[in-house]
Amino acid sequence: MLLSCGLILILGMFFGEVFKKFKLPSLIGMLLCGILLGPSVLNMLDDSLLAISADIRKIALIIILTRAGLNLEIEDLKKIGRPAFFMCFVPACFEIVGMIIFAPLLLGMNLLDSLILGSVVAAVSPAVIVPKMLKLMDEKAGTKKGIPQLILAGASVDDVFVIALFTSFTSLASESVFSFTSLIDVPLSIINGILGGVLLGCLLTFVMKRIQVNSIYQLIIILSASLIMVSLENMILIPFASLIAVMSMGITLQMKTKEISKECSKNYSKLWIIGEIFLFVLVGASINIQYALHLGLASVLLIFCVLIFRMAGVFVCLIKTDLTLKERLFCMIAYCPKATVQAAIGGIPLAMGLSCGESVLTVGVVSILVTAPLGAFAIDKTYQKLLCEK
Secondary structure, eight states, X not given: OHHXXXXXXXXXXXXXXXXXXXXXXXXXXXXXXXXXXXXXXXOOSOHHHHHTHHHHHHHHXXXXXXXXXXXXXXXXXXXXXXXXXXXXXHHHHHHHHHHHHHHHXXXXXXXXXXXHHHHHHTXXXXXXXXXXXXXXXXXXXXXXXXXXXXXHHHHHHHHHHHHHHHHHHHHHHHSSSOOGGGGGHHHHHHHHHHHHHHXXXXXXXXXXXXXXXXXXXXXHHHHHHHHHHHHTGGGSSSOOOHHHHHHHHHHHHHHHOHHHHHXXXXXXXXXXXXXXXXXXXXXXXXXXXXXXXXXXXXHHHHHHHHHHHHHHHHHHHTTTSSOOHHHHHHHHHHTOOOOHHHHHHTTHHHHTTOTTHHHHHHHHHHHHHHHHHHHHHHHHHHHHHHOOOO
């Protein structure tokens, strides 16, 4: 296992840097590295590591969600107002509707499997969007109308909303019979997750203000609390979205302890460097190349079909705003890239033994390979033309 970890870190970093040189997202290089090292090609990774890869990917997801919570300024959402609120869930809902329509036609999936696949694919990628929007903010492109801030704020909450839906849908799928009445667990799990995260954030704030420890110990305390909370999700009797609780905890800490959250965010950013490599290399290693080739063009066509729905959802969110048509088009383009969430949760249905598991993982990876490079390229090539004021 130690050799496998060493190969993942050094080769994942190398492939990522190579792709950066070509101005492509480094995560694509990490994914391809995982495919090469995995059982489908070179088979150089230890089976014991692959057996726990789902848990490792979940830890990486906890890290990125906590980091997002520590960095999310609620004031930004308030300033932008209604469009920011709608961007948190409307585009994702549109995309899931598109998946319900096209997944049965192209992949032969039933309703619940389509919902699970839709909740995996519908999340937008912070790994692609965050650095691009920060670059726009540095160049003052679209900042007067809050366009980069709108996309950043909406993308952060969009991921948590989709993850909450995914958790609820997979819970329904694990039952022997699908029940529409069980869908009430979706809003309940979101509400309980928010409340649980806020309470834990308040408790951690109380503790860390009274116990003076350095920033590394603060990171350990927060990460440990997150891991324990996620592990308890299946032990409590009420619907509880632990991943949304993780982000709610981070937001609470950010609001109540500015200095502590700022230091913790820096340390989480460093921790994410390792987490990102493991996340994308391991998800690449999980891909069954033969099955991916079997799905072929159908999976690619499915991605483009649901992206049209997503872009329509973004357009709806921006109705009655002062944005020009060009600026709205840019928002629609910028809200398409996928990567982090698909890599983190795409393999969970397969690990759960669900019949749709192989399809969900494969389409999730295809969505990364298609939208991450195209989205990054499109943002770079269009923002100067589409964002009117600089």
